[in-house]
Amino acid sequence: MAKKSxxxxxxxxxxxxxxxxxxxxxxxIAAFAAAHEAAHGQILAMDGRRSLGxxxxxxxxxxxxxxxxxxx
Numbered sequence: 001m002a003k004k005s006x007x008x009x010x011x012x013x014x015x016x017x018x019x020x021x022x023x024x025x026x027x028x029i030a031a032f033a034a035a036h037e038a039a040h041g042q043i044l045a046m047d048g049r050r051s052l053g054x055x056x057x058x059x060x061x062x063x064x065x066x067x068x069x070x071x072x
Contacts, residue, residue, distance in 0.1 A: 011063040012047060018056050025057060033061070041066055 015032060019025040033044040044061040052058050 010047070013044065013061045013063055014058055015061065016052065016056065016058050020055060029059060036061075037066075 013036075017025055017028050017032075019028060029046070036042065036044050043064040043066060045064055046059060047062040048060040050058045050060075
């Protein structure tokens with residue numbers, strides 16, 4: 001049986017959002033991901049999403065390290 005390498009383990013980050021519409025939620029997610037990338041140098045990819053009730057959503061992000069020398 002093959003052993004999983006450390007690189008294959010996902011690093012996850014959860015964040016709760018409050019929104020009135022899908023468009024507002026998408027804007028909040030994009031702003032959160034951009035702020036995280038600027039502060040930590042890591043890219044966030046959406047991994048999952050779960051409703052917490054009316055107007056509330058928990059989004060799970062997968063943390064992706066930036067490739068060395070790559071500019072965005």
